[in-house]
Amino acid sequence: MKKFQKLKIFVEQNDTKGGKYFDIFIQLLILLSILSFTVESIPNLSQELRNVLDYLEIISVTIFTIEYLLRLFVADSRIRFIFSFYGMIDLLAILPFYVASGIDLRSIRIFRLFRLIRLFKLFRYSKAIKRYKNAFSLIKAELAIFLSATLFLLYVSSVGIYYFENSVQPEQFSSVFHCMWWAVATLTTIGYGDMYPITAGGKIFTSIIVIIGLGVVAVPTGLFASALTKCIQLEDKEK
Amino acid sequence: MKKFQKLKIFVEQNDTKGGKYFDIFIQLLILLSILSFTVESIPNLSQELRNVLDYLEIISVTIFTIEYLLRLFVADSRIRFIFSFYGMIDLLAILPFYVASGIDLRSIRIFRLFRLIRLFKLFRYSKAIKRYKNAFSLIKAELAIFLSATLFLLYVSSVGIYYFENSVQPEQFSSVFHCMWWAVATLTTIGYGDMYPITAGGKIFTSIIVIIGLGVVAVPTGLFASALTKCIQLEDKEK
Amino acid sequence: MKKFQKLKIFVEQNDTKGGKYFDIFIQLLILLSILSFTVESIPNLSQELRNVLDYLEIISVTIFTIEYLLRLFVADSRIRFIFSFYGMIDLLAILPFYVASGIDLRSIRIFRLFRLIRLFKLFRYSKAIKRYKNAFSLIKAELAIFLSATLFLLYVSSVGIYYFENSVQPEQFSSVFHCMWWAVATLTTIGYGDMYPITAGGKIFTSIIVIIGLGVVAVPTGLFASALTKCIQLEDKEK
């Protein structure tokens, strides 16, 4: 029983030296696994490198599987662990490998994307997430309103520019849906330059909507920053 | 008389179950009507889909007409309802359909745009608008000043870039009015890339005006965010 | 003597009905004069319109000259008025017309630009400028530091990108001076698209410098907004 307790502390906590190393090892493996996933996307990789990456994948999945089984084994309630947020993440981080091995290879592209879920395993080690959750819930209502306002503005801009530019640039501004892409690129001030108004009316309309829109799009950031400052102050007071 | 009262509550309030469903139904219909308006803009739609959209339009206008008549019927003062903000919106949301049906079809494009007014019908259901009105009126004077400053800056930038670039790029920077479009795209940092200075003087001028301008254009957002925070604090105190 | 006093009030103040109309008339004339200046820049104007604009210019200069003489006449100290800020502006708004009429026409382009100075005549009527001066002087030291930091960052970015991109794109990134234009367009996030890194090193360098730079460039705006809020609060307390 004492051995079980020791294992539990080793896996779940990082107070002991062993537990700390275990945590760091898993984190490094996550980063290595993500890096390998990224390198795989480079075209014309040599077969040798591909083999190395494949072996690396097999090794990381094996270790993640062992980690999952260990966590399952030491959990107070195994059922609850399986359906907990991190339990699901841990499972989704390894499951695609086993499923993809059993079926046709052509669909592997979509399954590969699931490996990205391993990034979320890192969240377990971050203590800051809670504070941001608090700051976020403080301004949840405001964010919802500004998101609505942003969507409203994006839609109105799209319709407006459609009516100004469609007849002159039917290829580019071919429907209100196509204009939405322009609206996003413009109101966020990205301005790729793939679509822009050329009629006088479209330009005047854009000028007005952008000057209004900049405020609407940027306000949530200001609100979040001040909510965060408030949360930090509250935490400082508690200490 | 009791029946009338019941109808009034059904139409104007959302405390009862019926009133709530009526509200949700109207909101969904508005969204459906707007979606249909958006889909119509897609080129080369099949005739079948076009027919479906036409029927949908007829149905929504019919329901919106019934809604308008109901609201008119239960209003305390019918004259006041007709000339109220939402009364006007409700009327403008259906009127174009009846007018467009009676006249030549070629002008229908402009009338179609009026259907967008239905979006404003959604505002009736938003309780947040009042708070934003308050925050807005708190900084109305400042916004007016910054709008003036923005217009002043846009104008001065346009004239400046015109004098630097017109002789080298007469096609692009052909008049101060054309340069205003450049000024908007630059000072909002959109930067489409359809117009940019190529002379050394124009580039130096742009650099100076942009570094000054960024502050002027972005300040109103900061003011609005802090006014909003103030309003929310006041509301919290009242509770 | 009483007549002189009346004229003084008429010209310098806007408490009386006459003084108010005089102010509005001058403001409208400034805007009309600026509009005419802008319209003149349109290429291929008809000779008739050109004549109209010329007459308009003669009329506005005449009225501005009368205004200047009136202000000079009613000033407490004429010498002080001539060398005051608004006295200089008023003179510079009419002087180029008289000078340009006496000399060769080819140099008129530069003189035309001086007509823009009339815009500054509008500042006389703005009561808000004082508050912004206060907010500005509150953060003068910080702005100077951030301006230095911005210049430092722009310079370092320019040198860095020059060393990464010059050998690959010698036409675009031909000297550190040319790279400064890229640095301005990038750190302000305009991103025209006329110059961008194509080497891996240049892209990584840009990514790092932009993520650092966004903060530096945007901070002064935040400081100004909070200084302005402070000034407004102080004014409210005084009332």
Next chain:
Amino acid sequence: MKKFQKLKIFVEQNDTKGGKYFDIFIQLLILLSILSFTVESIPNLSQELRNVLDYLEIISVTIFTIEYLLRLFVADSRIRFIFSFYGMIDLLAILPFYVASGIDLRSIRIFRLFRLIRLFKLFRYSKAIKRYKNAFSLIKAELAIFLSATLFLLYVSSVGIYYFENSVQPEQFSSVFHCMWWAVATLTTIGYGDMYPITAGGKIFTSIIVIIGLGVVAVPTGLFASALTKCIQLEDKEK
């Protein structure tokens, strides 16, 4: 001994007239040296100008060397001065010149870049840096978190856009690493226009990620501005 003390004050402080002039002289020389470094990058310079710049470089290095030896001579602890921040900077500002003179000329390009280190010599004269260090350390933890969040977001955006666009634009979005450049240019809203999504999926993905991302990228600026305001208030109280 008194002479030594006088020299120490002359070199290290700026209370005396001589010390002040010494400081200003060194600062001007730094700026001149940096300007000369910048001018050198212009292609097709005349041989005469090149010679002038070379002589200027020799003169500045000589003076900086004398300055370094003086500072070393008057330092309380010479060892500590050599390994201090400014001692290292002062050495790195002259060392490349001596090293480059002794070795092959082809590698001089990299050594030239070291001359930029002279800019950091200017930091010695700035009293504001301390305050910014304080503001910075106040939000160090938050900045680290937002930097992580930014990197996380950049990575997820890169992978997402890779899966949407790679099959359609294999040249542009050829690997996740290439997509990271797009992610930086998009989430900072630069939007050069060298890479942009063309698939419907890629555009929708970009829209969502940008609206989320704008907040994450802009929050640190807000935090820094408010930390700075706090630091300034604390300093004002102390006075």
